Amino acid sequence: MGADCLSGNGRVALVSGPVGCGKTELIHTFAEKASKDGLRFQKATCSPAERLLPLGVISQLLPATPDRIARLVGNGLTELDPSVAEHAMVLHDVSRALTDLAEERPLLIGVDDVQHADAPSLDCLLYLARRVGTARVLLVLTEIDQPRTPFHSELLRERHCRRIRLAALSRRETGQLAAHLADDVHQLSGGNPLLAHALLEDHDTTRRFFGPAFREDLLACVHRSDPAVVALAAGLAVLGEDPSPTLLAQLTGVDVLDVPRTVHAMESAGLLADGWFRHPASASVVLDDLSRSELGELHLRAARLLHDQGAPAIDIARHLAAADRPLAAWAAPVLHEAAEHALREGDVEQAVLHLERAVRTGTDDKQRASIRSRLARVEWRTSPATAARHFPALLAASREGLLGCWDTVSLMRQMLWHGRFTEAAEALERTRASRSVPQAVELWLACCYPRLADRTGAAEPPGTLTADPWARATTALAQVLTGRCGEEAVVTAEQILQGARANGVSDYRVAALLALVYADRLDTAATWCDRLLAAAEGKRADTLRATLSGTRAEISVRQGDLREAARYADTALTTLDAQGWGTNLGFPLSCALLAATYSGRLDDAARLVELPVPETMFETRAGVHYLYARGQHHLATGRQHAALADFLVVGELVSSWRLDAPGFVPWRTGAAEAWLRQDMPDRARSLAFEQLDITGEGPSRARGAALRILAACEDPTRRPALLAEAAEVLELCGDRYELARASGELSRAHHALGDQRRARMVLRRAWHIAKECDALPLCRELLPDEEPHAACGADALSGAERRVAALAATGHTNREIADKLFITPSTVEQHLTRVYRKLNVKDRTDLPTDMASSA
Template identity: 45%
Template sequence: MLVERDEHLGRLHLIQEAARSGKGRMVLLEGPSATGKTELLHVFADRAEAAGFRLLHAVCSRSDQDLPFGAARQLFRAAGLSTEDLPATLTAAEAVPVGELTHTVDELCVALLERAAAEPLLLAVDDAQYADAHSLRVLLHLARRLRSAKVAVLLVENTDIASPHRLLQAELLRNPHLSRIRVAPLTEDGSAAFLAERLGPHRGHLHAAALHSFSGGNPLLLGALADDLDAGHEDARGYGLALLSCLHRGEPATLAVARAVAVLDTYATPDGLAVLAATDRETLEATRRAMAVAGLLTDEGELRHPRARAAVLEDIEARERSALHQRAARLLYEDGAEAGRVARHLLEAGRADQPWAVQVLLDAAEHERLADRPDTATACLELAHRSSGDKQERATALARLTHTAFQRDPSAAVRHLASLLAAEQAGYLGFHESTLLLRQLLWHGRTQESAELLERLRTATTDRPTGPGSELADLEQWLSWAHPSLARPVGTANAAGAAAQRGATVVTLRSDPWLGRAAALADQLARNRPGAAERAEQVLWDLRLSRGASWADETAMLALLTLLRYGSADNAADWCERLVIDAQERSATTWQAVFTGIRAEIAVRQGDLTSAVERAREALALLPVKSWGVLAGLPLGSLIVAHTRLGQYEEAARQLGQSVPDSMYESWFGLSYLEARGVLHLSTHHHHAALADFLSCGELQRSWGVDAVGPVPWRVGAAEACVRLGNTDRARQLVHEQLARPGAGNARTRGLALRLYAATSQPGRGLQQLTEALELLESTGDRYEQARVLADMSRTYYALGEHRRARTLFRQGLHVANACKAQPLAQELLSGSAEQPAMMSAAEGGQSAEGFELSDSEKRVASLAVMGYTNREIATKLYITASTVEQHLTRVYRKLRVKRRQDLPADLWMNATRAG
């Protein structure tokens, strides 16, 4: 199919007619590779034959260009002339006398011209750039006799390839009877017309601009792209083969330049390309210009199609491709390129033999890790570890490789731990890498190895500081929370406190400043330092700038747990959602799972039990239980408590049956798991087992020296078990001990303790404690425990004869329990109300405020009224007059169509926290 070739055919037709009239002509049809020259020759030859010409056709090839008279023999034989007198070979030793050879050639040319007298002849020579020297001399001999002959000679030549016989070519071009016709790639309009024929007018127009850009108007490439599109080959395999065909048909320099461009890709420079292609700048530039004209490269010298680079690289034998990438890496390194660019070629080469190569890979791996590309970072570290001959360098690479693997799956990092331990024992690991190794050993519950490693860190005879504020002190503080049985006191609580006491500033060079942040937060959790929630939130804000640091994720986990313990569950939930998304975006699956597990614990605190189950299961889907190590207590504990409070006791027991490492009980996560088990035992009436679980929590915390402010308020759970067992005196003693502890400053713990304090008091004496407990639990967002306090307050008021307030509080408690989907708690409330008919009728006749539009001020007043506050108490809380309160309530009654405050919907209670 010929497009934009009418002008060429017109000129060829004129030459044909001139030859038929006895004015022979020679035509040189030239142009870049694969631009349709041969197709043009065939069309012209068909038309010439139809006009009475006899076609004498010869095709030259690279392999035959040294064969004497190769093209000439094809032409003479096509004319029916014998070529036996032409020598088959010509060497210096067997030279044919020039006179004799000239006579033979002359006789053949005369015979050819005699044939032309009978019928016009068209001599067509394709790929004439490969014609041998003797055939070119024959054509020159013939050209001098064309003026009065019925002969047209058509030479088709590829301008991408230089002929080795330039002098003969130059002599041929000086012939006055020679015409030159240049064949160029298609224009964009020509490409559109070409594609309209191949794909149809609509699709051809739709894809014309893109395919013209990819092909540069080269008909062979354009046709291959059209075929790929029509066949649905998204990998453009046909285009790749067509491109390789063009490259292999061209000069050796063309293929070499294409390979250099493919290897260097976007980092190609003229000097680099010249070196990699083993050519000089002049040849390089000439070759690039020729390739651009042919549509193989852009004008800027880049490959045109995304598939082109892969096709060129796949065409290179593996060993040669590796060598090219090694040379490219060296070129970029010597040119001062960034580590990532150099490392890319080292990875492609699969070798890093140069003295500088391993350090480049280590630097590139760190950059890739911080850029959230863990796969590339892993590949760099694996090659660095495999290639280095320096033991310390190999150990560093292995440590970083293990840490990167740990970020995605802790189980995948286990296979490296033995080698890392051996390297550490031999002294090849630095302090920073050793701390990461220690953290992973503890994660997997390898306590003995951890203790031995820790002892070596403590006794190492180096210049590293070991006092308060040092990295070793930070590590000890972190251990006081993460694995208290291994921790040692360091004299002062933290570096900041020590500096303040001395009135001086401590400046310490740290390999990872986030270890210090983690230590400070661990100290907050283990020892109840003031300002814990504020510090945790500040750390989370700062974390955005250093999320890639080795200890950053550990610090984030500690900050979330601190917020959950000392701050608001809602605030902790917001931060947790952000961290889950962040970990997912950077493919840190381990920490995505951990943060999701913490989110499940937060949902338990918020009373969103179904969400807690979903989040805990999601965390365990991201990482199986065996990968969690000692942290397994985090998602399992949340899952057990949530199932228990939902009344799904069999499912909770099934989760309890999952295998967990014994070393888990030497960490905070073991305490959480024991507490969850105690909750299940308490709910299923195994009160002695529950008491044993809570007391075990206490024993562990005492053995760690953190009982006063331990992370689990075990005395509260133990006191509740004692109440269930009828041992009220022991329960009261445990509650008094809890309230006397410094940890009672934790709002949630104090709220839980006050509820049990009221439960162990005489009826009527615990109302003040219950009221304070409710306010504390509201401030922390623990809705489930709020429902329990409301139920206790309702029973207390009913026992005191204040049935109106008892009904109000009962409705509120039942509403919150149902909102949490805590069916056992709701059933407990309803079963208790069976003995109190007024409260049962209130439960059956309750209504909702949803759908009624109350103003914000009306909601605030109504919510406090639902809580049971008098008009004067509401006025004091909201800083308004009692008259204003009465006016608001009148409007609320009218809007909600009720007549008295005890008929107000229970769901107004949900606004009570903000109203207060």
């Protein structure tokens, strides 16, 4: 075409292609070559900002603006009408001025982005194109791909006009830019040369893609395109992947019929792939280019459109959050629903954010109070201390009658946790006055905060359990704590745990666990607690995890596993700090204190005793646990009077609360031991008999300990029988620490009666059990001259463990062993776990073949 121009045969070239594909670069490259061949180069660059400037393009091409053109422009020219003589002369003047330039030297005229040219300039270019056939003029026009217009039709009908199409680079062509990065660059740029070079420039500079060069060139591609591209790019970045054309059109204002065409053009330019950006980084670039006001308006409009279309709340909430501006009332229930969805997915932080926005958005006071109550409960999952910030507003809402029954109950429970008894009582009485307090709430108060319990009889455990799991769990716990522990309460607790959702956070499962603990079903409670802890791992449920860890510590203390008790108590106390635990601090603290005391870590125990605790804690069940543990520490450090005082306070409290169940806190055996240390066996005997009367004939930890105390008060000849019974009961209950104590006392009883062989055998076993418990003071008491070392072989096994191991070694399944020994499969599993650990084997196939004979 350049040669034709030099020979006097003018030509027109229309170069089309996607944005960024190299059209501008082509003009410059050709201009350099043409200049070497003697052509003169006149260039004009079009832009959307100058589209309304009459003859703006032509004025860039002419060395000087003719007077006629200047006058018409000054008079407000908007279009050229050839039927108007003066307008026709303008067309002639422009064409003549440019062809006159070609008389001096062949002329190359380049017009870049001609799609943005003003209408009069397009008319002049068409007029010129019709007349360059016999002039030394080469007219090169570039444009971004667009639908055919009358300008195209008129231009391309000329025989000397040629259309040149540019396309994106292929994978092979991209490889010529950088072979080792070809796949990544082609994938991310779509073959767009401008974007490909930008990616490589950023990679050379930072060893990463998507740097400043890419950002600049991507925005250049967007803003040099049709206005619809700019609008759709922003709309796609806001809506995310796979929006419908209708939604895009409604959000951006682009005609719905133009959306598919524009998206296709963006895909051809390498900006999109399959209707969305090739990488999220591209969307981020577009979003960052919007002002805060523009972005907020787009997100708010998107939220409203999605709401009107019935989209999921979680999708709408994402835009409401990004809008970052005051929201209309319709948004509050949407945010509330989105928060519930986030909770089901385990995203507590997102749920909190949604609920906080919903509280600020709601215009109805009752609705806002309900949402705030839900927010407090959600925050409670991770931090009870944080949730307390809502107390003033919720208490005010309660006084105004804006909280429903269960929201008021939730507020009361949280305030009680933090020891705010007066305010909690106010909310409770207001609800009681409306006769809307469920019986399960009264039962829960009687079990946990007896001072506030209704003592008119409404708090008595019902005979028939309800279907609500929290009510059933609370009822089971109340039955155990009030001494009405039948098999029904235990079965109910297990049923509740079997039906509990693994990802739930309700504390009714903790109540069911405690019912098993206080009923001395320790192995079963341990199995369920371990499962619940495993299910809670990795979830944002710190309060539940801390509570379960504290419960597991209590189970371990009662089993005599002091190392595990200390570990779980430490986990509980670090998962929630003292402020977070509130009045319930006594639960994990008592376990840590007992584990340290029984293990002989008296300095650690002393530090735990010195920790400040809420005064209101002593009006709760947690305070009873703490007083009992402190009493045991006083006994271990020789302060019998202080110990007795603590045990007797416990007795007064549980008696006044009507929670004097044998499996709760064995204060009588603690007090009896303090009386023995003060050489008052009659008082100790009285308490021991009292404890035995309460426990009945069935096996329980309290009965085993009472038998041990009673033996110390009796004639030496009666002691072996009482202690043997105590040991048998304690082994059935799984309390290894108390079993070691009873066995040690039994050894001394045999020794006093001259039965040295039996005394030595029982003593060795008691020592091994104490060592297994990590009860070093007890080990030294039993065998002062022998340093504690790890028990080994069958000697380290308890009788129950030997019986289970013997059956397992002969090929029996857990179910068969359970049936033979009249225990549960979970108890079999617990025994085998300890057997494997003591014998240092992996599973039952490694058990020694002589286990049957040793049993």
